[in-house]
Amino acid sequence: MFTGIITGVGRIAAVHDLGRSLDHGKRLEISTPAHYLDDVSLGDSIALNGACMTVTSFKTADNVFTIDISAESLAKTARLDEIGTTLNLEKAMRANDRLGGHIVSGHVDGVGKVATFELVGESWLLQILAPLGLAKYLAYKGSITVNGVSLTVNRVQDQADGCLISINLIPHTIANTALGSLVKSDPVNLEIDTVARYVERMLQFDNPPTAQKVHP
Numbered sequence: 001m002f003t004g005i006i007t008g009v010g011r012i013a014a015v016h017d018l019g020r021s022l023d024h025g026k027r028l029e030i031s032t033p034a035h036y037l038d039d040v041s042l043g044d045s046i047a048l049n050g051a052c053m054t055v056t057s058f059k060t061a062d063n064v065f066t067i068d069i070s071a072e073s074l075a076k077t078a079r080l081d082e083i084g085t086t087l088n089l090e091k092a093m094r095a096n097d098r099l100g101g102h103i104v105s106g107h108v109d110g111v112g113k114v115a116t117f118e119l120v121g122e123s124w125l126l127q128i129l130a131p132l133g134l135a136k137y138l139a140y141k142g143s144i145t146v147n148g149v150s151l152t153v154n155r156v157q158d159q160a161d162g163c164l165i166s167i168n169l170i171p172h173t174i175a176n177t178a179l180g181s182l183v184k185s186d187p188v189n190l191e192i193d194t195v196a197r198y199v200e201r202m203l204q205f206d207n208p209p210t211a212q213k214v215h216p
Contacts (some may be wrong), residue, residue: 026069047106
């Protein structure tokens with residue numbers, strides 16, 4: 001479990017094939033800030049741009065750790081197999097940690113596309129076109145995770161090709177995450193608010209499907 005509060009910015013330093021076919025995943029070497037791995041153990045969970053991954057090895061002195069990512073995860077996320085990709089890093093939440101953002105599972109629900117990223121006053125306007133299937137989970141002043149960062153939706157515009165959401169990024173967010181490197185048309189990993197999943201499930205039971213009779 002995570003909170004969407006980024007604890008470090010890393011980079012994909014190397015990518016290794018785990019097999020020869022498209023059914024095989026990759027092994028990533030991730031470089032981190034100095035001392036980021038001081039409290040990390042083998043098997044710990046670290047979110048990479050919002051995708052929860054397991055630490056398979058690490059070298060504290062070199063500020064590098066590795067993860068194995070499956071072909072399925074690569075197909076459902078953005079740019080987690082490209083050398084040089086800048087990553088928002090977050091270690092899994094401890095039971096006694098503050099919940100500074102919102103409850104984040106580290107499971108990417110869809111990949112959006114940056115529609116606008118521009119300076120407005122002292123802050124930045126980030127507009128993302130989310131997949132149409134996520135539109136019902138996105139609400140004004142609701143929470144959304146973008147590349148692992150917990151953010152608040154300021155505007156929602158439903159369109160034929162998706163849902164355009166507007167987000168305000170303060171200078172602190174730009175300085176302390178990898179979101180500042182985004183450009184128009186960049187793909188981004190999105191995770192909807194966990195509460196929205198439960199609301200949808202409860203509404204399904206308020207209108208249960210009619211049971212069909214089975215005839216011999």
